[in-house]
Amino acid sequence: MLAHWLIDVDDFASPDSLSLFQKELPLEWIQQALDDTNKASLRRRKLPAELVVWLVVGIGLYRDRPITDVLDKLDLKLSNSLGESIAPSAIPQARKRLTAKPLEALFSLTAQHWTQTEDSDDTWFGLRLFSVDGTQFRTHDTPALAEHFQYVKHGKTRHTEYPVVRLCALCSLRSRLIHNVAFGPSYNGEESYAKQLISSATANSLTIFDRCYLGAELMINWQNQH
Template sequence: MLSAHLTYLIKAQEPVADLSRLAEHLPYEWIEHAVRATGTASLRRRRLPAEQVVWLVIALAMYRHWSISEVLDGLDLALPSEDAPFVSKSAVTQARQRIGEAPLAWLFGRTARAWTRQDAARHAFKGLSLWAMDGTTLRTADSPANREHFGAQGYASGRVASYPQVRAVTLTAIPTHLIADINFGRYDTNEMVYAKGLLPQIPEDSLTVFDKGFLAAEILCGLTMGGHNRHFLIPAKSNSRWEVISGTADDATVRMRVSPQARKKCPALPEFWNARAIRTIDARGRERVLLTSLGDRRRFKPADILACYERRWQIETSYCELKQSMLGAELTLRSRTVEGVYQEIWGALIAYNLIRREIASAAWEAKLEPTDISFVRALHTIQHEMMWAALTPAYAKLPACLKRLRERLKSLPNEKRPGRTCDRVVKSRPHRYTVRFLKKNLN
């Protein structure tokens, strides 16, 4: 079974540099600590103890088009038993319900902190680590519990979306696409609320790029005032107003007033806040004004700041990798219960970060950027190697298997065509069935 292979590797005495392995990034001890810290450790011997269920939830995200039984049997995650060679579906459901979401949430936090810290210095921008913050949504199964807890999008016509939705805001490392932290929950909760909760997690000596929807003094001032050398970069809205203090029309220091409503909500906010306004022309010839707290004009040139903002779209790519590539563009998540949805999302985030962690390590060894390696092909390679590891009876063969995994990842560069651009457009979903219109009888 996979966890036993990982446990063997952790206890092995070979130097870490000689083995490229998944357990290097997700040690089995972390999983054991997660179930102990959250009080979900199994008290008696089971076919599916808590540690195995954690791995099962993570694997369900990597093998999205497989049923739970196929994932369980294919990766040999259940402990062996002569009396019952197969685990029933009800037993798997009960096992997931026993551990809940807490161990997965704890494990995500532990792994995200460790993995993002490894690359902070490698991909810094003039001494600052690069981050992006944005929001996304996930559809859940249309069960009464999910609809009541998460809610759904409402339309001007009065209609409500067909499926409940989870709203989420993530903090993502731009160079590696690793998700450092996330806040998610009800759909009707404003993204600003989720974003405000992520501010304490942004490290010092950093630059965070925001979407213009987060242009608010509470967010941006909260970022700069709440830590040392933490900076923001965000495009101005068409209705943004300010007073020019110094500089030129293309690169000026401006002062903006904080609204009385914002100061009433957060008394710590100042009456005015300053920013640097840079007027630029992007690659498509559109004029844009970028607001930033990077005030040193000699160190941070307008062209450098524009290049940083263009990299903001990496967070959109990470959403595509997570929702489209890894989760298979499925209409909804698997779970029909609220706690199951939370558990599934935490497992998917760990799985995504585990793949991205392997890609970053392979890229570092091959002297490439992490974004130069194809995520889809890396996912398929890791899926294949996990299956191979589960079917290999001899533990001694696994180090060579996982070393081969790293070598394969280094040979999977993205084939980017020079000069190719893909406009962001929204296309209507085609109707699956014919729409029948009934004519009224006018006679």
């Protein structure tokens, strides 16, 4: 089910204009995520950190477009204060310098705001409603990714064509907004990633699982937490 929801997001998350999305993701949130992870630009770079964050978000939404098209969608220009052009080849270095931490912080910040806005009144007998589900993603078939995420084996000599990331998400039951995710190598099962989400569901809540999560340790610990 989660995989189908994510496909729906992919189908509808590439509008002709990102102006509406930009209104829902204020620059103040990006700056807060950078400050919280000590990644704010201390000196004026050709590609400041806040611009790199927007680029990464845009690249995620328009994965099938070249970076120049993404820049047009975001109404951004690769030029410095003097009007000098910046080569697109500078972007990979800027992304590496940024690291994943600000994006993780921004995800948590947006999840907190959006779920509170959309789901605060979505209750059942006073209980907030959640669901837990998982899915898998293919990665590029590189030695580093294969070593970290590994393949899903179908026998002693057969496995998936690409390395696989296993992901588990805690979602609002009705709106399907994601509160938190846990992911990692494919050799760990979904239940192991669900355990990492125990503290993310609020008190006085009801969480729906499918049968693949039916394990005494997970169920008891989840109930004790909430």
